[in-house]
Amino acid sequence: xxxxxxxxxxxxxxxxxxxxxxxxxxxxxxxxxxxxxxxxxxxxxxxxxxxxxxxxxxxxxxxxxxxxxxxxxxxxxxxxxxxxxxxxxxxxxxxxxxxxxxxxxxxxxxxxxxxxxxxxxxxxxxxxxxxxxxxxxxxxxxxxxxxxxxxxxxxxxxxxxxxxxxxxxxxxxxxxxxxxxxxxxxxxxxxxxxxxxxxxxxxxxxxxxxxxxxxxxxxxxxxxxxxxxxxxxxxxxxxxxxxxxxxxxxxxxxxxxxxxxxxxxxxxxxxxxxxxxxxxxxxx
Ligand SMILES: [Zn+2]
Numbered sequence: 001x002x003x004x005x006x007x008x009x010x011x012x013x014x015x016x017x018x019x020x021x022x023x024x025x026x027x028x029x030x031x032x033x034x035x036x037x038x039x040x041x042x043x044x045x046x047x048x049x050x051x052x053x054x055x056x057x058x059x060x061x062x063x064x065x066x067x068x069x070x071x072x073x074x075x076x077x078x079x080x081x082x083x084x085x086x087x088x089x090x091x092x093x094x095x096x097x098x099x100x101x102x103x104x105x106x107x108x109x110x111x112x113x114x115x116x117x118x119x120x121x122x123x124x125x126x127x128x129x130x131x132x133x134x135x136x137x138x139x140x141x142x143x144x145x146x147x148x149x150x151x152x153x154x155x156x157x158x159x160x161x162x163x164x165x166x167x168x169x170x171x172x173x174x175x176x177x178x179x180x181x182x183x184x185x186x187x188x189x190x191x192x193x194x195x196x197x198x199x200x201x202x203x204x205x206x207x208x209x210x211x212x213x214x215x216x217x218x219x220x221x222x223x224x225x226x227x228x229x230x231x232x233x234x235x236x237x238x239x240x241x242x243x244x245x246x247x248x249x250x251x252x253x254x255x256x257x258x259x260x261x262x263x264x265x266x267x268x269x270x271x272x273x274x275x276x277x278x279x280x281x282x283x284x
Contacts (some may be wrong), residue, residue, distance in 0.1 A: 020046040023063030030088045032077040034068025036110045041069035048123045050241035051094040051228045058245050077119045081108040091121045142239035144178040145169045147281040155269045165267040166260030175257045177237040179211035193224035204250030220258040223247040
């Protein structure tokens with residue numbers, strides 16, 4: 001009589017419930033492990049991350065109950081399971097720079113001696129090049145916030161009627177670059193760099209990204225201490241790349257992101273602009 005081994009393996013739960021950052025390596029995700037051979041606590045992702053953060057509570061961490069749980073994952077991962085349908089490339093530096101190792105779709109690997117405990121970013125999808133060159137542009141536009149972010153102030157007016165040239169959102173942790181472009185400026189207020197100053201006009205920190213073609217995007221209210229050091233003028237950023245954890249800095253009445261878009265130096269509705277570029281999943 002034939003005994004088939006196939007049936008003894010547990011069938012994973014349906015993909016429908018797959019959620020990133022829940023400590024379970026679901027189908028479609030890329031998962032980093034604290035130990036080799038996919039052992040220890042896990043950090044699971046469904047998108048690329050250009051900067052993991054340096055320390056708690058502002059870092060991406062290992063989840064679950066295994067060894068390393070709760071620790072920041074930057075420079076602490078030893079192995080990877082790629083359960084997505086695209087290759088994932090792990091980089092030595094933030095923002096997809098430096099030495100790298102690519103793990104094909106559907107495969108698992110221990111990180112090389114060079115990358116083990118020296119991982120700083122990962123890019124899901126084809127990098128289109130080999131070696132240490134920066135990842136080329138794959139997508140030009142992305143949403144700066146998750147689809148379940150909540151809008152607390154719209155464009156072009158606050159509910160009270162005052163002029164508001166952007167959109168304010170809450171209910172998430174990390175703001176992402178909405179375009180592939182170049183950091184144009186980082187304005188840190190000299191007095192309120194890391195402090196709230198509600199009611200003080202002009203007190204908010206501002207990051208501006210030049211998207212090319214006359215398009216510029218502005219981000220406000222992050223704490224200076226939270227902005228990764230490699231987000232500075234002249235640096236290229238990718239659409240969808242993490243920029244900073246949102247904050248309550250400057251002229252702000254609660255932790256949120258203020259996001260604005262200018263086309264040829266004129267404010268436009270930020271989310272409608274992105275929708276016109278084919279971006280989906282924007283809140284509101
Ligand atoms: Zn605002």
